Amino acid sequence: xxxxxxxxxxxxxxxxxxxxxxxxxxxxxxxxxxxxxxxxxxxxxxxxxxxxxxxxxxxxxxxxxxxxxxxxxxxxxxxxxxxxxxxxxxxxxxxxxxxxxxxxxxxxxxxxxxxxxxxxxxxxxxxxxxxxxxxxxxxxxxxx
Ligand code: FES
Numbered sequence: 001x002x003x004x005x006x007x008x009x010x011x012x013x014x015x016x017x018x019x020x021x022x023x024x025x026x027x028x029x030x031x032x033x034x035x036x037x038x039x040x041x042x043x044x045x046x047x048x049x050x051x052x053x054x055x056x057x058x059x060x061x062x063x064x065x066x067x068x069x070x071x072x073x074x075x076x077x078x079x080x081x082x083x084x085x086x087x088x089x090x091x092x093x094x095x096x097x098x099x100x101x102x103x104x105x106x107x108x109x110x111x112x113x114x115x116x117x118x119x120x121x122x123x124x125x126x127x128x129x130x131x132x133x134x135x136x137x138x139x140x141x142x143x144x
Contacts (some may be wrong), residue, residue, distance in 0.1 A: 006078040022065035022086035023111040024105065029071045029078030032098065045098065049080045053098045056106060064113040075134055084109055089118025091137040094129055104128040 017044030030046030045049070050069055057063050065086075075081040082105065085091040097105065104126035111120045111136070117139070122130065 002076045020113050024065055024109045025066045025070040025083040027073045027081040028069045030081055033080045045081045049099055052102050056102050065109045084112050086118060088139050093134040094132040095134050101128045
């Protein structure tokens with residue numbers, strides 16, 4: 001695990017979006033098994049995934065969710081990692097992602113943003129999100 005990143009504060013979202021509050025958090029510190037790579041200055045796998053997602057979303061026109069950088073989701077052994085969150089919605093953490101996951105991640109996040117509770121029907125979830133789901137977390141209770 002990249003312990004140095006655990007206390008980092010969340011960064012400003014990379015992209016603006018409609019005000020659904022739905023956010024795709026992408027770990028930019030994931031190495032995804034590239035620890036031994038020769039060029040230490042090369043962008044990490046998580047950074048490349050984040051940047052590819054942000055670029056693809058820019059071409060999309062009307063994003064229904066925002067993309068935000070995060071440093072470590074405590075899922076380092078199955079990085080690249082990402083999480084989907086939104087007000088009143090279940091949250092999900094995903095692993096085993098890569099730049100090849102960009103289209104499926106954007107599709108899955110759009111479908112998630114279209115729900116009220118974050119529960120996208122199983123068959124409507126892209127395969128990479130069905131196979132790569134690590135955990136889901138219920139929405140926070142409303143204040144009494
Ligand atoms: S570095 Fe820990 S989840 Fe990405």
